[in-house]
Amino acid sequence: MGLADDATLMRRWQSGDVAAFAALVERWQTPVARFLMRLVGPSQAADLCQETFVRLLRSADRYREQGTFSTWLFQVALNVARDARRRDRDQVHAGLRPQVAEAVDETCEREELARTVAAAVAELPPHLREVLALRHDGGMNFEAMARMLGTPASTLKSRFAVAVSRLRVRLAELGFHAEETHP
Amino acid sequence: MTCVEIRGLLPLFIYDDLASVEALAVARHLADCPTCQSEHAALAQTRAALDAEPSPIVALDALALVRAESRRQTTRLRRWRRAAITVGALAAGLLLVLALRMEVHAGNGQLVVSFSASRERQVENARALTASGAETPGSPSPELQERLQLLQDLARALAADVANRDDRQQAALVRLRTELEGLQRYSVERWRETDRDVAALYRTAFHHPEPGENP
Numbered sequence: 419m420g421l422a423d424d425a426t427l428m429r430r431w432q433s434g435d436v437a438a439f440a441a442l443v444e445r446w447q448t449p450v451a452r453f454l455m456r457l458v459g460p461s462q463a464a465d466l467c468q469e470t471f472v473r474l475l476r477s478a479d480r481y482r483e484q485g486t487f488s489t490w491l492f493q494v495a496l497n498v499a500r501d502a503r504r505r506d507r508d509q510v511h512a513g514l515r516p517q518v519a520e521a522v523d524e525t526c527e528r529e530e531l532a533r534t535v536a537a538a539v540a541e542l543p544p545h546l547r548e549v550l551a552l553r554h555d556g557g558m559n560f561e562a563m564a565r566m567l568g569t570p571a572s573t574l575k576s577r578f579a580v581a582v583s584r585l586r587v588r589l590a591e592l593g594f595h596a597e598e599t600h601p
Numbered sequence: 602m603t604c605v606e607i608r609g610l611l612p613l614f615i616y617d618d619l620a621s622v623e624a625l626a627v628a629r630h631l632a633d634c635p636t637c638q639s640e641h642a643a644l645a646q647t648r649a650a651l652d653a654e655p656s657p658i659v660a661l662d663a664l665a666l667v668r669a670e671s672r673r674q675t676t677r678l679r680r681w682r683r684a685a686i687t688v689g690a691l692a693a694g695l696l697l698v699l700a701l702r703m704e705v706h707a708g709n710g711q712l713v714v715s716f717s718a719s720r721e722r723q724v725e726n727a728r729a730l731t732a733s734g735a736e737t738p739g740s741p742s743p744e745l746q747e748r749l750q751l752l753q754d755l756a757r758a759l760a761a762d763v764a765n766r767d768d769r770q771q772a773a774l775v776r777l778r779t780e781l782e783g784l785q786r787y788s789v790e791r792w793r794e795t796d797r798d799v800a801a802l803y804r805t806a807f808h809h810p811e812p813g814e815n816p
Contacts, residue, residue: 436663436664436667439663439667440663440664442663443661443663443666444663447659447660447661448656448659451656451657451659452656452657454657455654455656455657460657463657463659464657464658464659467657467659467661468659468661468666471661471663471666472666472669472670475666475667475670476670528653528655531650531653531654532653532654532655535650535651535653535654536654539651550651553616553618554616554648554651559618560618575613575618578612578613578616578618579609579610579611579612579613581612582612582615582644582647582648583608583612583644585647585651586643586644586647589647589650590643594650
């Protein structure tokens, strides 16, 4: 028997099947955490991931199969990230600032690369970071994103192109070289 | 397409987000443009760098989340129930006060609470309290009394003004009514005259006198 799809699991959870909810958590916790890491930094990602699933629990009754489950889930995660940003904007910002100088002590090249990338992403303004995270980590297409954010797909495509280009420039400035990406 | 246009499309190209016509144009351009090829490579590496970032480690306990949420909802429900009972009790108390016509009077160092008091009794109570109020330590100060007097005078003046206006309006109404009655009388008179004239004309035009009758 194959794995149940998200909508089926959600229907089962709506009718009280806790195992279905557990399966959804198991399936989506890492993508959601990764998406949140991109938006608020790695230190808060795990906590906000939990908050996302708690909100999912609370709003399960409101879920309708009009779009895909993942779109709905990422919408919830995005709201959680926005709320967190509002809550402690300064702290989050400070936590995400580039720390290239401190990274000198790191021996692991991969960790250093991850730190550089995180710092470069953190420098993007929130509206660019959101589009980047939704497309790159959420795997969402621009039409779905447009419905979710209430912004034209063409605008989102432009934002995405700007985000990726800025990231490329910033990574180069932070000393990132093309060959470093290969583990 | 120019190199600038192509570079604007490259981020979407590396994510396969271009329409097929645009994607074909970009691919053709890349085949012949070393500068754009290098930009394309850099962007592809940027994408790879994003992928290289490790995911945060999360291991959520779904059952614990469900249990915690269930507890939270139970507590919330209990709190709402408590609030509803309190509000209900207050409403019931208020209704009781209204139903029993409870009267509370304070003054002269005493608090009088009476139920279903008659109108006369209430007036007596009020009078007693007013009469005794002057001697009580809590009676108004001269300054306050002066202000009250001022307010009273103002209220009297306003009342007199209202009465004056009312009188003037009444007089205007009486005048209008008289004029109306005069007009009514005049129109009735005119109507009678017209009636007489019409009758006379009719008689003149259509009435043939009988033999022996004066024309």
